[in-house]
Amino acid sequence: MTKIVPVIMSGGAGSRLWPLSRQANPKQLLPLVTDQTMVQETVERFDGERFTDPVFICNALHVEAIAAQMAEIGRKVDAFIVEPVGRNTAPCAVVAAVHAAKKDGALVMLVPADHHVKKPESFRAAIEKAVSAAQDGYLVTFGITPDGPETGYGYIAQGETLETGVFKVDAFREKPDLETAKSYLDSGNYAWNAGIFLFSPEAFLEEARAHAGDIAQEAEKAYDAADHSGNVIHLDKNIFSACPSESIDYAVMENTSRAAVVPCEIGWNDIGSFTSLQAARAQIASDDHGNALSEGVMSEGSENCLVQSDGMPVSIVGLSNVGVIVHGGEVLVVNLDESQAVKKIVTRLKDGQETDRL
Amino acid sequence: MTKIVPVIMSGGAGSRLWPLSRQANPKQLLPLVTDQTMVQETVERFDGERFTDPVFICNALHVEAIAAQMAEIGRKVDAFIVEPVGRNTAPCAVVAAVHAAKKDGALVMLVPADHHVKKPESFRAAIEKAVSAAQDGYLVTFGITPDGPETGYGYIAQGETLETGVFKVDAFREKPDLETAKSYLDSGNYAWNAGIFLFSPEAFLEEARAHAGDIAQEAEKAYDAADHSGNVIHLDKNIFSACPSESIDYAVMENTSRAAVVPCEIGWNDIGSFTSLQAARAQIASDDHGNALSEGVMSEGSENCLVQSDGMPVSIVGLSNVGVIVHGGEVLVVNLDESQAVKKIVTRLKDGQETDRL
Numbered sequence: 172m173t174k175i176v177p178v179i180m181s182g183g184a185g186s187r188l189w190p191l192s193r194q195a196n197p198k199q200l201l202p203l204v205t206d207q208t209m210v211q212e213t214v215e216r217f218d219g220e221r222f223t224d225p226v227f228i229c230n231a232l233h234v235e236a237i238a239a240q241m242a243e244i245g246r247k248v249d250a251f252i253v254e255p256v257g258r259n260t261a262p263c264a265v266v267a268a269v270h271a272a273k274k275d276g277a278l279v280m281l282v283p284a285d286h287h288v289k290k291p292e293s294f295r296a297a298i299e300k301a302v303s304a305a306q307d308g309y310l311v312t313f314g315i316t317p318d319g320p321e322t323g324y325g326y327i328a329q330g331e332t333l334e335t336g337v338f339k340v341d342a343f344r345e346k347p348d349l350e351t352a353k354s355y356l357d358s359g360n361y362a363w364n365a366g367i368f369l370f371s372p373e374a375f376l377e378e379a380r381a382h383a384g385d386i387a388q389e390a391e392k393a394y395d396a397a398d399h400s401g402n403v404i405h406l407d408k409n410i411f412s413a414c415p416s417e418s419i420d421y422a423v424m425e426n427t428s429r430a431a432v433v434p435c436e437i438g439w440n441d442i443g444s445f446t447s448l449q450a451a452r453a454q455i456a457s458d459d460h461g462n463a464l465s466e467g468v469m470s471e472g473s474e475n476c477l478v479q480s481d482g483m484p485v486s487i488v489g490l491s492n493v494g495v496i497v498h499g500g501e502v503l504v505v506n507l508d509e510s511q512a513v514k515k516i517v518t519r520l521k522d523g524q525e526t527d528r529l
Numbered sequence: 530m531t532k533i534v535p536v537i538m539s540g541g542a543g544s545r546l547w548p549l550s551r552q553a554n555p556k557q558l559l560p561l562v563t564d565q566t567m568v569q570e571t572v573e574r575f576d577g578e579r580f581t582d583p584v585f586i587c588n589a590l591h592v593e594a595i596a597a598q599m600a601e602i603g604r605k606v607d608a609f610i611v612e613p614v615g616r617n618t619a620p621c622a623v624v625a626a627v628h629a630a631k632k633d634g635a636l637v638m639l640v641p642a643d644h645h646v647k648k649p650e651s652f653r654a655a656i657e658k659a660v661s662a663a664q665d666g667y668l669v670t671f672g673i674t675p676d677g678p679e680t681g682y683g684y685i686a687q688g689e690t691l692e693t694g695v696f697k698v699d700a701f702r703e704k705p706d707l708e709t710a711k712s713y714l715d716s717g718n719y720a721w722n723a724g725i726f727l728f729s730p731e732a733f734l735e736e737a738r739a740h741a742g743d744i745a746q747e748a749e750k751a752y753d754a755a756d757h758s759g760n761v762i763h764l765d766k767n768i769f770s771a772c773p774s775e776s777i778d779y780a781v782m783e784n785t786s787r788a789a790v791v792p793c794e795i796g797w798n799d800i801g802s803f804t805s806l807q808a809a810r811a812q813i814a815s816d817d818h819g820n821a822l823s824e825g826v827m828s829e830g831s832e833n834c835l836v837q838s839d840g841m842p843v844s845i846v847g848l849s850n851v852g853v854i855v856h857g858g859e860v861l862v863v864n865l866d867e868s869q870a871v872k873k874i875v876t877r878l879k880d881g882q883e884t885d886r887l
Contacts, residue, residue: 506848
């Protein structure tokens with residue numbers, strides 16, 4: 172059986188989920204949706220003989236915490252690949268491919284550490300569908316069947332059928348305006364780009380070298396010059412810092428002729444903001460008014476709210492679509508229609524060098 | 530010069546301002562609008578040779594705190610009249626009159642402890658206008674010139690002119706619906722009933738005995754049987770408990786033919802809810818978007834909010850017309866259009882016997 176190496180990109184800071192997500196303890200290390208942390212949830216999706224032990228690509232600060240969280244659920248880690256600086260997902264993918272290429276014939280499953288998947292069995296079925304196309308040299312992306320005209324995601328247009336449930340990618344589309352998003356939805360031919368990939372390391376490296384030569388070169392060199400300490404691989408700082416910062420989509424997927432897509436309905440949520448966290452949490456457990464409330468919260472005449480407190484009791488009155496976060500000595504109250512703007516608070520804290528609050 | 534005895538009714542609990550206002554430390558003891566507590570603000574309005582030292586009618590629990598707050602602003606207290614139980618304002622007024630009747634020819638100024646008056650000099654001028662009518666035996670109420678069709682207050686209809694700026698009361702009107710409130714506003718003949726009174730003790734007692742004989746009798750007896758300890762007068766518990774609980778308006782003012790009104794514009798706000806607290810605070814100091822924020826609060830894209838924290842930093846994003854209170858180990862977030870419903874949270878705490886949170 173062809174093995175798959177789950178490579179979990181855990182480098183993000185999650186500043187749109189501040190003050191839950193903090194520099195020392197970012198969102199992927201937190202139990203945001205279920206009792207498990209996001210990295211635990213992510214790893215649990217890749218259980219069984221199909222998969223090798225997971226690889227994490229992360230910041231040096233978080234190696235210890237991830238290791239502890241893996242031990243908690245009885246999972247071994249193949250390797251921690253430490254990024255000395257963040258360089259977006261294209262260099263990550265190159266490094267993942269170089270690492271996996273050493274494992275005879277294994278494929279790479281490249282996934283973000285901070286997504287929630289409500290139906291992991293459907294996701295597993297989608298992965299199985301993708302295996303043979305990946306073995307044939309396709310870079311397979313998993314396209315989420317849209318359930319609304321979302322303007323916050325990129326879209327993938329399906330092309331010709333490769334095999335049942337697997338299609339060539341016709342085009343990648345940038346985040347659309349509402350009008351365009353509606354037309355995508357009506358056509359039935361588009362899926363959300365979730366940033367989840369399955370590919371053979373060799374095929375990916377060929378395409379990366381062809382379409383993003385400088386990234387491929389610097390990232391490969393940074394891996395080859397890495398400092399190994401047990402299963403922790405420290406990419407060379409000088410070399411990796413010189414690598415251009417680009418997304419895998421922009422650098423490779425939009426340029427290759429070998430992109431394929433497996434559309435799937437897996438109850439996916441990227442937990443990218445308090446809005447999506449509210450949606451994910453309310454699906455699992457909400458009161459009669461769509462509120463997702465942590466224990467002990469009192470609500471009067473409120474609907475579709477998210478309230479989470481790490482201690483102090485919270486009461487809400489007459490609110491609609493509002494998030495209240497009491498965490499780590501900070502209180503944030505946010506209109507869930509404007510939750511992207513939480514980043515601006517974080518930027519102000521950075522500008523004011525209030526590092527203890529970040 | 531005829532003296533006026535300021536009698537300050539400080540018996541309320543202010544549950545609509547929970548968690549700022551607590552049983553042990555209710556709203557009148559807090560610096561809600563300015564740096565001064567509400568009782569300090571109230572007393573400062575009655576400064577100068579026109580006035581005697583103030584009298585407080587309050588709960589035994591609060592005597593010490595009020596005494597300390599008066600000492601802080603260098604004010605002596607004539608007496609603390611302690612209510613063993615709350616019996617609304619009519620018995621208060623009787624007790625105030627009986628107490629003041631012992632001061633040769635003095636009038637009684639009966640006022641709630643928890644109102645904010647932005648223009649105290651205008652209020653003083655209104656009081657001066659009222660003095661001769663009060664001396665003539667009228668029970669004078671101060672009617673606030675409405676600045677909107679408010680449905681949360683009772684209204685007073687002006688009758689014939691008694692003297693410049695002083696009118697007989699034609700009628701007291703219950704809290705109106707919006708339609709009616711608009712017609713009152715259009716007529717220019719109505720003022721809000723603020724529950725502030727000036728009268729001679731003798732005139733008031735005559736009218737109370739005539740129109741609310743049982744209340745007058747029990748309250749007078751409770752005062753006569755009171756236990757004195759220094760300047761603290763403990764009303765007799767058994768007698769006062771037997772006194773019917775009624776408002777001065779319902780028991781006396783609506784029935785007497787001697788009611789007069791002085792309409793005035795004094796920047797009045799009853800701080801009856803977080804909505805009115807927001808309005809009062811924003812008038813004194815708001816940011817460019819009408820937000821009244823305590824120190825250190827960060828706001829992004831928010832307007833007309835009230836944020837007050839006794840410690841933990843608070844950030845708000847994209848909110849409109851929302852109150853955020855972090856106080857005494859509690860967090861309350863309330864839509865300022867629904868702030869009356871804060872009472873329901875307090876009721877739930879009472880029902881759950883969570884007395885430490887009240």
